[in-house]
Amino acid sequence: MTPEELQTLAARGQEKFAHYKHVLNVCMESGCVSSRSDTVADALDKEIAKRGAKEQICIKRVGCLCSCAQGPMVSQDDGKVLYKEVKAEDAGAILDAVGSKPVSRLQMPADHPFFTKQLRVVREHAGKFDPEDLEDSIRVGAYHGLMKVLTQMTPAEVIAEITTSGLRGRGGAGFPTGLKWSTVAKAGNPTKYIVCNGDEGDPGAFMDRSVMEGDPHRVLEGMAIAAYAVGAQKGVIYVRAEYPLAVKRLTRAINQATRQELLGANILGTKFGFTVEIRLGAGAFVCGEETALLASIEGRRGLPRPRPPFPANSGLYNCPTLINNVETFANIAPIINKGGAWFSKIGTAKSKGTKLFALTGKIVNTGLIEVPMGISLREIIFDMGGGIPDGRKFKAVQTGGPSGGCIPEKHLDIPVDYESLASVGSIMGSGGMIVMDDTSNMVDVARFFMDFCASESCGKCVPCRVGTYHMHEILRRINDGEGTSADLMLLRELCDTVKTTSLCGLGQTAPNPVLSTLRYFEQEYLDLISRAEATRAAAGDGHSKKAAGTTGLEVTL
């Protein structure tokens, strides 16, 4: 395909939909599909055929419409009217309402802060086009950034643009993307790889899944631009096998793009060639860690290895490798299209752009949101999220998943950026955000995440393998009313050892949920322990000796 043909295809996409008076978009991402949005779309199709309205109203199967817990979601005319919890039987009513008064029993207020406070960069077109249709994707701008890069920019200029944007990695650690790209570009090996990290193993997180399902071409475009910038020829997307829809859409997108020479040997008629393949992960959290991910792609056990060497110098098959997160790649096209300077105006001094969050837990409006960096947690939870349901009180918000921490009420006004979240003992992480109300038991929260880390530890290094086991046992004992004050001391000591001496990020961050709950909710630990001690004292001496014995065994060496 030549640049002219890309324009033609975009125009054809425009034409294809221009004659419709109305468009009904039905969300076809995993969340809504699981509540059978596919039957809703089929029912709408049938109803339109029955009414002979096929040339006036178009039904599109689109990406996420944000309010995931209230699916199936349907949006009329790009969000002018929003319907929630739609059933197949509602098809007639919805079609009756097109062009007149919306169906009030299904309607959601589209002007709610949940929608209006969002700022969409990564998901600027999501929910407005059919991700399985290449023409429709190109209509909303897919591959225009790649075309610009290939026809007007040198690789160095691309990297400069990304550096100017201030974009930082969305996979958790927030490493400056421009710096990573320039390191790989400078690495002196003719064979280089691009790897897209779509492992997304945090419990409760589904941002990357949504991007892959809702706009797969944007991920491919970001990878291709990166390949051009750093001089790579091959790309791999690592997706967990539990994301079958993402895999299906990505596979389809790769095939479509390859057929149209948007991927392959001569992209857009230039000498630049880049191919992409998909590798399926078996769902181990540790395989999201970059060195474990590379081992897994190479067909070995997914174990982290010591760094350096960093993948930028020696990665896949010992070649320089650029690894970025799905959301990071999805930020590339808008930066190229609108400029790094434009991007760097969004957000705070050190954290630029927007961030996707999966807002869940004890909150009125759950779903997927994209907000500008620097927005406060309070705005997210109380304005957008609508606060805590059932008249309960807010207690804490957990960000960063098993590597993050719990943030109490008093810190809700901090801006959401990498440094501020770290300063209160949590992390940005990949974007999980779990809200807890005053019925939550913080010791149990810590126990839950430690259970996750212990069962996801790869077992390679001693502090993480054995330390997470012991920490989980202690948390379980305290939570079950069997804890002692010695347990609490031991817990703190183990947190320190595991955090400081573990080999990879999993072990190094596993104590964070414990440390942050100890920092803000220590009293809950102390209450559980003193209650346990009182119970033991009442039950007599024998019992208390047994309990103390669990942490004091002699060994003959």
Add this chain to the structure above:
Amino acid sequence: MSVMTVQSLTLKIDGKDVSCQAGQTILEVAREHDIEIPTLCWLDGLTLWGGCRLCVVEVAGSPKLFAACGTACAEGMEVTTNSERLQKYRKTIVEMLFSERNHVCAVCVSNGHCELQSMAQKLGVNHVHLPYRYPKLTVDSSNDRFRLDHNRCILCTRCVRVCGEIEGAHTKDVKGRGINSQIINDLDQPWGESETCTGCAKCVHVCPTGALTERGTAVAEMNKKRQFLPYLTLMRENDK
């Protein structure tokens, strides 16, 4: 013909000025200068593993610790190998190993010749204040000559590496993950039924504890002979 020049570096280890070649690890250079850094998974001649974490050291200017086995020396680096903080971490790690499985030294064939035991003695671990797990583990005695006792295994994977990298048989591997990790033969078959095992005994002799032993040894009789490894490594280097 151009002459390859190897850059040399100077650094400080425990206050001592030392020099080394670029690319050498902190562990190598420290040992060349008789500075002892404890290790269990590391073994000269096998690839880097980085799992036991006993060799963590401090480097001035960084709050993080570095595993000496996998960290290259840099010009002007100031390394501390034995601070009080490091000793504390190392003791905890050794205690973790003792608590993980059933290391009953008094009845072990490796008693007196065990690296875990001598490490505990060296680091002053005379008390394990972590609760013991007492897992139920098996002993594989299906091989005519060797025994694999999971109760004594510390998962250092020396056996896996020597079998794959030196002997080339790749009989040994690891199954499971986290606390449930376990050494296996072939596809988790009894060792005696392995079709890939050559019976070379290398795994037995690199094993730091009583997990891999020769049959017919009684308590404290299993003395490991490891000379073959530096010898083979040297031969390979001369071959290059």
